[in-house]
Amino acid sequence: MTGMLDHxxxxxxxxxxVSGAVMLLLDERRRTLKAGIGIVTTVTLLIVSIILLRQADMPLAGTGGSAVKxxxxxxxxxxxxxxxxxxxxxxxxxxxxxVLGIASLLxxxxxxxxAGPRFHTIFQLQLMGLNGAFLTGDLFNLFVFFEVLLAAxxxxxLHGGGVMRVRAGLTYIAINLTGSFLFxxxxxxxxxxxxTLNMADLARRxxxxxxxxxxxxxxSAAVxxxxxxxxxxxxxxNFWLPTTYAAASAPSAAMFAIMSxxxxxxILRLWTLIFGTEASSLAGFGGEWLLFGxxxxxxxxxxxxxxxxxLTRLAGCSVLVSSGTLIAAIGTGSGAVIGSALFYLVSSTLGISALFLLVELVERLRDPGADVLAVTMEAYGEGDEDYPEDEVGVAIPATVALLGGSFIACTLLLAGLPPLAGFIGKFGMMAAMLKMDGPAVQPSTWILIGLLTASGLATVIAMTRTGISSFWARMDDSVPRVRVIEMAPVLCLLLLCLGLTVAGGPAMRYMEATTxxxxxxxxxxxxxxxxxxxxSREGGSGP
Structure with missing residues (x-):
């Protein structure tokens, strides 16, 4: 049993x-079979990931730490x-x-x-690239997995076509090719x-x-x-990000939230591993750049x-605020700040992904026919694709109430307001910042706290403005068709954020142990x- 767990x-x-390769061999008309394979694979990934999480959190006998597998x-x-x-x-x-993979795929x-060919294969390759990048232990294979996920x-x-999406996609490709060249x-x-390019060996040398x-x-570290x-x-x-994420289809944009x-x-992995206190003259290299950047x-x-x-561009700009908050938190160099930042990372990523999925549904309130046009040229640019316009599933009762409640929950999450998890992450970061400098708080700390507060206020203002125009200032009382399979992923992501709030103590303990x-x-x-x-029972010192 232990051997199986090791694998x-x-x-x-x-x-x-394997799933992506199998679906690549299937005819494109067998979408139901491909969808089934994709769902089974993604759910299995979640189960495996939870088992690995439990393994990673197991304490070593006689120590407070956990083993590195x-x-x-x-x-x-x-x-x-x-x-x-x-x-x-x-x-x-x-x-x-x-979690995001299951929500986006559903x-x-x-x-x-x-809306386009080979979606399921591309989606699985995206998951493979992300998982490989998180697990790899050396820079070369990090580059390999980066290229896999970028290609996907x-x-x-570009999935779905249209002039707007193609224009944004070409910019995205050019920017990321430049990033790969720098890598x-x-x-x-x-x-x-x-x-060497092994991360652990780099830290040693x-x-x-x-x-x-x-x-x-x-x-090399600067590049x-x-x-x-x-x-x-x-x-x-970051000039490319809001436009690209706004142009992408809703499930694609929801997955892109984890790519940023x-x-x-x-950055967190390499900076703490290589430029820690033991790095001699390079200790803390680039910390101020991370903070002010x-x-x-x-x-x-x-x-x-x-x-x-x-709303799509607002969600894209929310990604920037989330990334900037995390980068600045890393730049502080404080373990307590980084621990709360990891909590904020999870809550903000779930909230932004839920918002990307919700945007398309909310837009249907403005145009009752937008559920059909959402994947056609009028919604996303000029194109000549013929997409099916048949109604799928059944309309959900109390649709407007569900959309409005989900919209409010996303607002609370992204603004960092109670009672949802975004507040716990932001409050934890601010409290840790006030303690890390001792009695005399540095000006940069006050500036960062002010920016976190201002970004939350701006989110409330922008989301309220959009919410009024979408829910209160509607020209008619028609109810759009929102399918169960569309609304369920949004609600599940928001419920996970609520669960993260309820289980804030154990979750924060995990984040602090990680830091x-x-x-x-x-x-x-x-x-x-x-x-x-x-x-072999001996340490591996060579081949």
Whole structure:
């Protein structure tokens, strides 16, 4: 049984890869079969991810920490072979990805999976790339999984066609190709300076680098950081994000909410692992840039929220505020702030994804026929695709009440107001910021607290303005058709946020334990580099 559990680490990568390959062989007209395979795969991913989360949170006997689980592909130990590494942070991101995957896929089954070819295969490859990026233990394979998920995201951005979507998609592709080029340059410089790309081995070698090599590695870190910040949507590299996310279909945009967090994840992982207190002259490298860059991102996103004339663009700008908050929290270097930021990461990602799914449903209040036009040229640009206009499912009773209640819940989540989980995350960050500087609070801390407050106020203003025009100032009393399979994912995501509020204590304990592990990178380094090969009880020091 233990051996089977050990192999679970690779399942979040293998399951969507095999599922996507099988569906690629099926005729495109067999959409029902493909949908069934996709649902089974995604639900299985969630079950596996929850099991891995429980494994990652198991305390070691006699210690307060947890073991780092290492999976050696080909039974070659690090740093010579490819390794997958499971800890609390990667397990958390796996569960979050699986939850969003199920919600987005269920929503797409109402209509969107028929709006273009190979949707299910592309969707599974997207999940594979995300899961692989969260689990990989070296920079080279991080680049590989980045390219897999980006290639899949290109297809999801363009899914459904239309001039607006194609225009935004081409910009998105060009920007991400630039980011991939920077990633390659940064990884090459890092290998030239250290002779390795394994993350744990990098953390071991950086403190011993000569002055010239340390300078080269700092340059490589700056280039890599630029690539990751571009993906996270940090200012001034985020001009493409609101337009692209607004143009994408609702289920695609809901999944993209976790893609921006991938950039934040990599920054948090590498910054705490390599540039901790043991990094000698490079300790804390780039921390101030993260802090002030995050604050500028919040300013840009807040201005975008106030200026948004559509709900989709407002949701895209909310992604910027979320990313900026997380980047600034990492830049503070405080474990307590980062722990609360991880709580905020989960709640804001769930809330933004729910909003992206909800936007299309709310828009139907303005035009009763928009449920048919949502995947045609009038809703998303000029196109000549012929999509089915038959009514799918049944209308939900009390549709307007459900939409209005969900809209209010999204507002509370994104603004960080009680009683939902967004308030716990924001309040925890602010309280930790006031304590981290001692009696004399730094001006930058006050500025960040002010920006977090202002961004929440801006969200309330913008969402209230949109809510009034959508629910109270309607020209007619017609009720749009909202299908159960469309409304259920939105409600489930919001209920998860409510559950996160109710279970705030255990959830925050997990986040604090995750942060504590991140701030003691020697456990990660030892766990990866000393992991025994299969069939051996000795540490793996070489092939």
């Amino acid at each position: 679970l680490i690779i399942m979040p990568i293998l399951l969507p890869l 290492v999976y050696q592909l080909g039974n070659w130990p690090a740093p010579f072979g490819i390794v997958l590494v499971l800890d609390r942070l990667s397990a958390l991101m796996l569960v979050l990805t699986s 929503y797409a089954l109402a209509r969107w999976h028929r 995201s290109y297809g999801l951005v 390659l340059i940064g990884a090459s410089l890092a290998y030239g300076a250290t002779g 950086v403190p011993t680098l000569a002055s010239s090599d340390a300078t080269m590695f700092a340059a 890599l950081g630029t690539a990751f910040l571009l993906k996270a949507g940090a200012w001034p590299l 967090k991938l950039g934040v994840y990599v 995050g604050m500028l991102t919040i300013v840009f996103g807040t201005a975008g929220i106030l200026a948004s004339q559509s 504590q592990a991140l701030q003691t990178p020697q456990d990660y380094v030892t766990g990866v580099l000393s992991a025994p090969r299969a069939g």
